[in-house]
Amino acid sequence: MTAPMISFEFFPPKTAEGLAKLRETRKQLALLNPKFFSVTFGAGGSTRDRTLETVLEIQSEGHEAAPHISGVSSSGEEIQGLLETYRNKGINRLVVLRGDLPSGEVSAGDFHYANELVSFIRQTTGDWFHIEVAAYPEFHPEARSPSADLMHFKNKIDAGANTAITQYFYNPDAYFRFMDQCQSAGINVPIVPGVMPIYNITQLARFSDVCGADIPRWLRLRLQDYGDDLASLRAFGLDVVTELCQKLLAGGAPGLHFYTLNQAGIISTIASHLNLQGD
Template identity: 65%
Template structure:
């Protein structure tokens, strides 16, 4: 199986110990030759410096680094400054998102939607960056309707996005239906499924409640039945997610984007299964 279009996501570490652990995990994952590493951008740009520092390390190691950039709460001037920093660092890919305001934050800033951010990046920098945006096969949790969410995605692409990465999901049919609906709107950019390894039931439920990702009932009940048996949870999760990835790739998905949670083990196990090793 071709793994050349697989990519991996990190979040910027908050401590020196976390940074050391990420370097070790990244070195292991780099051995799989991912297409690129992306690095998240905290609510309201709260991890802006950490994101840039981590991407600089990735670039210095000879890999492609793609920082996330969220616009909510920001001004055109502040986003312009971040873009300049990215260019000076040698960044060629950006994941452009609306993002979330941190709790207690005042206004929403000058950007309301990710489509406005994409349009601004193109106006400011031309084709300097390959721009990825987010897609939601199971519908964004704040969307007014599935159709409204699909139109929001279309606006981001028409504003200049080159490709998209999805929120994670465990129902392949949701992805295939989303792709069919997108094509009907004339949207034909690559949409790469986001893949979340299953290693911890409680953590998975918490993340999924926050982002609106559905855990199929049979998967949820099976995971719950294992209780504190982490080995069984990981083994079952690996089987479930491997089967999901295989179906997605067989159905035409252009690649996979792994949410690593700054750990090498779960992504490596999936990668090796898919590569037939």
């Protein structure tokens, strides 16, 4: 039986303390032998230098690193320069996103959709990069309709994406139904579910409101009921997310991509419960 692919997402730290914490987090999660570590890219490329620095440090530790790259607020010339930098450094996996405009900006740059950026990368670098793109089992928050959202996803795959990572969710049926719809639409690339551990309800609700991920009513109310008892909330959340991962893997998901928030503890515990180790 093929081991599931495990990967982890980080954000580039802003402070020396954050950098030290991320290094310790990587050290713990590296014990799970992940396929890669990805590093986010701030709105409009606001963390571009720190993303590059973090990616290169991960690579220097002997791990595969996958920088996020977004087209919003970027010109083709800027993206080409960034691709050349990554290629010269031996980075050959990218997480390609449309991206979000920084607050107050209205210009989208040369790339309005992620598929345009995928096409540009293929046209300028051929098959050098393994391209990951985003998928939305519960639909992108700006989608006009479920069918339109599926076609946007297909456009990214047809443009040359190799694999996809989903937005997080807590209803496994959303993922399995999405997979059925992809198969019917002729989309056959591996689609890895994204997993968000539960740290606190305020943070989770804020993230979910922004990205369109649904927190089922039963889950939201149970989490709210714990109030300030974070230990009990996290123990409950650990059970919920572990069971979600079990169902996803049992149902045929090719792996799991964890949104770490630069923390290792809960994820290490989930992995231990699942007896997980990447390839």
